[in-house]
Amino acid sequence: MVRWFKPVIFLACMGPVFRLGWKAYAGLLGANPIEVITHSTGDWTLIFLLITLAVTPVRRVTGQIWLIRYRRMFGLFAFFYACLHFTTYIWLDKFFNVHEMLADIAKRKFITVGFAAFLLLVPLALTSTSGWIRRLGGKRWQALHRLIYASAILGVFHYLWLVKADVRRPVEYGAVLGVLLGYRMVVWARSPKPQAALASAKRNTVLQT
Amino acid sequence: MLIKKASDISASEITPKGLYLNRRAFITAAAVAGVAAAAIAGFRELRSPSEVAHANAKIERLQKSSFSTTETITPYKDVTNYNNYYEFSTDKYEPAGLAKNFKTRPWTVNVEGLVKKKKTLDVDSIIKLSSPEERIYRHRCVEGWSIVVPWVGFPLSELIKQCEPLGNARFVEFTTIYAPNQMPGQKIPVLDWPYVEGLRMDEAMHPLALLCFGMYGEALPNQDGAPLRVVLPWKYGFKSAKAIVKLRFTDRQPVNSWGKSAPSEYGFYSNVNPNVDHPRWSQASERRLGEFRKRPTLMFNGYDQVASLYSGMDLKKDF
Numbered sequence: 437m438v439r440w441f442k443p444v445i446f447l448a449c450m451g452p453v454f455r456l457g458w459k460a461y462a463g464l465l466g467a468n469p470i471e472v473i474t475h476s477t478g479d480w481t482l483i484f485l486l487i488t489l490a491v492t493p494v495r496r497v498t499g500q501i502w503l504i505r506y507r508r509m510f511g512l513f514a515f516f517y518a519c520l521h522f523t524t525y526i527w528l529d530k531f532f533n534v535h536e537m538l539a540d541i542a543k544r545k546f547i548t549v550g551f552a553a554f555l556l557l558v559p560l561a562l563t564s565t566s567g568w569i570r571r572l573g574g575k576r577w578q579a580l581h582r583l584i585y586a587s588a589i590l591g592v593f594h595y596l597w598l599v600k601a602d603v604r605r606p607v608e609y610g611a612v613l614g615v616l617l618g619y620r621m622v623v624w625a626r627s628p629k630p631q632a633a634l635a636s637a638k639r640n641t642v643l644q645t
Numbered sequence: 646m647l648i649k650k651a652s653d654i655s656a657s658e659i660t661p662k663g664l665y666l667n668r669r670a671f672i673t674a675a676a677v678a679g680v681a682a683a684a685i686a687g688f689r690e691l692r693s694p695s696e697v698a699h700a701n702a703k704i705e706r707l708q709k710s711s712f713s714t715t716e717t718i719t720p721y722k723d724v725t726n727y728n729n730y731y732e733f734s735t736d737k738y739e740p741a742g743l744a745k746n747f748k749t750r751p752w753t754v755n756v757e758g759l760v761k762k763k764k765t766l767d768v769d770s771i772i773k774l775s776s777p778e779e780r781i782y783r784h785r786c787v788e789g790w791s792i793v794v795p796w797v798g799f800p801l802s803e804l805i806k807q808c809e810p811l812g813n814a815r816f817v818e819f820t821t822i823y824a825p826n827q828m829p830g831q832k833i834p835v836l837d838w839p840y841v842e843g844l845r846m847d848e849a850m851h852p853l854a855l856l857c858f859g860m861y862g863e864a865l866p867n868q869d870g871a872p873l874r875v876v877l878p879w880k881y882g883f884k885s886a887k888a889i890v891k892l893r894f895t896d897r898q899p900v901n902s903w904g905k906s907a908p909s910e911y912g913f914y915s916n917v918n919p920n921v922d923h924p925r926w927s928q929a930s931e932r933r934l935g936e937f938r939k940r941p942t943l944m945f946n947g948y949d950q951v952a953s954l955y956s957g958m959d960l961k962k963d964f
Contacts, residue, residue: 466738467727467934468790531938544925597925600788601835601906602735 445506449513452480453520470528477521482595482609484514485588489616496623508564511584515561518554550594556587588613701863704777704797712853713781714947719792721861723934728868729786729882731835732821732828744867747827749888752872758818758894761809768872772858774807775799779862780855782878784885785917785946791931796876797859802850804892810846814894818843819875819886836902842886843899843913844877847954853878879948881915912964916955917946921964 456476459465465472488510495503530537540547560581562568569577592613595606726741733740752768777797785791805817823839825831831838848854855876858865865871870887877885883903893899903911910924919929919942930939945951955963 467723468737468932470932471790528937529939540927546925601731601903602833604833 442506442509446509449484449509452476452517470524474521474524474529477517477524478595481514481517481521482588482591484510484517485584485591486609486612486616488514488584489588489613493616493619512561512564515557518557522551522554546594546597549590549597553587553590553594556583556590560584560587585617589617701859701866703863704859706776707797707862708776708778710778710780713779713795714783714793716781716783716793717935718781718795719934724792724794724860725866725868727934729788730830730868730870730887732830732838732840732888733868734830735835740868743829747867747871749867749872752890754873754889755891756808756894757891759811759814759896760894761811764808766807768858771804771807771856771873775803777859780876782855782876783946784876784878784882785931785942787881787883787911787915787923787928789926789928789931791933791942791946793933795861796855796857797862797865798855798857798876800852801854801856801875802852804856805846805849808892808894810894813896815846815896816843816894816899817846817849818891818893818895818899819889820891820893821886822888822890836906840886840902841899842875842884842901844884845898845954848877848951851951851954853948853951879916879945879951881917883911884915914955914960914963916951916960916964917942918944918960918964920944921961 456465456473460469460473488507491503491507491510495501526532526537530540541551542548560583563572563577563580572580592606592610595609596603599606727737728740729737730740730744733743750768754766754768754771756764756766776799778799779795779797781793781795783791784794810817819842821840821842822828823831825838844854855878857870857874857876858872860866860869865874870885873889874887875885875889884901898913901911901913903915904913917928922928928942931942932939
């Protein structure tokens with residue numbers, strides 16, 4: 437791809453946080469700014485998780501191999517927005533009262549799964565470098581990074597269990613996630629089983645998920 | 646070993662260079678266009694804050710009330726742009742726009758059930774039943790935010806007396822208008838429409854219970870429940886039914902819409918109570934709009950004078 441393509445995508449991924457920052461600065465976040473920031477960063481975390489999970493299916497279906505080069509960036513942006521989301525919660529909702537936060541995590545189902553979804557992303561972000569891929573070895577690295585499936589599922593439930601009555605948005609996220617994970621299950625079911633797979637495993641390259 | 650010669654690949658199988666370059670150019674152009682479109686849309690949105698100006702008719706000769714709080718009143722633009730009004734939308738920022746053309750005249754209220762005589766009252770005759778008061782109340786949403794609003798109205802008891810309920814009437818049920826053509830949210834079965842709420846008679850007759858048709862010295866904006874609503878400051882906001890078209894008196898506890906939707910989460914009483922959490926979140930504190938820090942939530946939202954209504958009741962059970 438063109439050389440300036442990556443910075444452009446990077447800036448586009450920063451768009452939501454720039455927009456929030458500007459709106460906060462200009463006083464355009466409405467009556468309940470903290471609620472807007474919480475919901476927006478949460479939404480973008482889920483969106484980036486789904487974009488990250490869409491890379492492989494879209495690449496396979498369209499044959500656009502270059503897409504793989506953006507997967508790590510999308511994944512890290514999911515983590516970036518998750519960090520902002522978590523910071524909003526612990527700062528603007530709990531005011532760094534760790535005791536209260538832990539009580540919340542233990543007591544509130546939607547916080548429990550949300551926090552779990554966030555924790556699962558931490559090792560993935562830490563081991564996202566080429567160095568870590570080498571150190572862990574492709575197979576193990578790949579197995580570890582399948583945690584993103586669990587994180588995304590928990591993230592959707594986090595949203596679903598939080599809304600009062602209108603479940604349309606979380607169900608939409610859930611449907612997209614279902615398609616993306618369903619695609620993988622179909623591929624997995626159709627792939628050659630053990631004996632054949634063993635033979636072909638050697639020929640597979642590291643990053644072919 | 647067989648070594649293929651270059652000639653094994655027929656010329657027709659090779660993608661023409663032009664097409665190959667075109668594809669790249671196309672993807673690049675699409676990406677640039679996408680980013681540009683997003684930027685323009687974002688820029689537009691950033692430049693047009695949606696604010697609703699005061700536009701409603703003034704209400705003259707307002708009486709002050711000893712029930713009013715001296716706390717800072719929430720700005721008008723917040724109370725009119727941040728509305729939980731699911732009949733219009735589940736997004737709190739949308740009712741302001743969606744309710745713009747909502748028709749509040751002609752408007753009648755049906756009085757039914759255990760009453761001396763069923764009747765239909767016109768909203769303008771109801772409003773004239775008593776002299777309007779300004780009541781500055783705290784208003785606490787079950788979601789954990791609160792506002793301070795200068796409502797305009799008079800005691801709900803004035804209307805109830807006019808309805809002449811029978812001695813065996815123990816509850817009063819309020820029904821909100823069902824008008825899916827004007828209220829797009831009613832086309833979506835998020836709740837069982839029309840919206841129904843209810844009170845025990847002694848709650849409804851309590852002097853704090855307000856029949857409301859205005860705020861900030863003006864007629865009630867559509868997105869805040871025009872033309873007629875109730876305001877029950879010691880209960881979570883959803884108990885204060887908006888756009889009321891029916892009062893039904895009954896001897897059985899009404900089933901309110903939120904209670905029907907999630908009985909374990911929204912009780913019939915729904916008194917503000919910091920000691921009884923919503924099953925999914927704490928009710929111990931709240932965010933007053935405009936304030937950075939959260940503040941502790943008060944029992945009955947600070948309206949202790951209603952406590953006697955519930956003496957002897959286990960408010961953890963009858964939440």
